[in-house]
Amino acid sequence: MKKDIWYKKPEMIVAFSALLISVVTTIIGIYSTMIDRSYARASVWPRVELYRSFSPKDGLFSYGIMNNGTGPAIIKYAKVTYNEKPIKKWSDFIAATNLVQSHIGIRILPSQANFSAVSIKDKTYLTEILKMDEQIAIELCYCSIYDECWMVDRSNQPIEIAQCEISDEQRFMQ
Template identity: 85%
Template sequence: MTKIAWYKKPEMIVALSALLISVVTTIIGIYSTMIDRSYARASVWPRVELFRSFSPEKGHFSYGVMNNGTGPAVIKYAKITHNDKPVKKWSDFIVGTRLVQSHIGTRILPSQANISAITIKDKAYLTEILKMDEQIAIELCYCSIYDECWMVDRSNQPIEIAHCEISDEQRFMQ
């Protein structure tokens, strides 16, 4: 009687086939889960941009924040500096004008929404404001609902960061 090698026995062929199919199915399942997670993140990806606008005829000047992404932006902090010095509120360096302001730090900005951080309505003050504009730096740190965070400044080139941190001395409080 001839002895058959263990791997040639019918029950071992069936067992090894089942094992191979299980391994392939597991790999496909893991890959599919990775794709689903990537799609979920992409479907709620925020893209915050800063903009300014002015109308010389009306004497209006404004800074705004816009979310052009597909999901909400959780704004963690705003940092505004004038002549490289952090400011707490607009009135620290913009005085004697008519201004309308909105809170821009620690808020949720829905997708395709924008807010006007500040609007100055003073035709006589417009030239001085345009000169000040060159000395103002604005930085926002925001996150997606999955806690993926970015920092953006007036160049509108978001930089991915691990998390948003800022000292209270530098935080814009307005």
């Protein structure tokens, strides 16, 4: 009697075929899940940008923040420095009389939304503000709903970071 080699038996060929199909299906499932997660992250990716605007005619100067991303930005902290020294609020170094400010330190900024962080309407103070503008540095740290975090400054080039941390001495409060 002729003895068959074990892997050439019909039931073994069927078993190996089933195993191969299972492995391929598992790989496709894992790859599909990775694509779905990437798509989900991309569909809620925030992109925060800082801007300034001024109108010499009206004596209006402002700093604004906008979210041009596809998802909400959870702003964890703001850091504002003037002459490389951290400040707590705009009125600490801006003496304009018509100063309107918004809280920017902890905020959720919806997709495609913007707001004015500070607006100054004072024609007599405008030239001084424009000189001060060169010494002002603004830094925001924000995260997506998936806790992916970025830091952005006035260059508007976000840098991905592990998490948003800042000391209370450097945190901008207003």
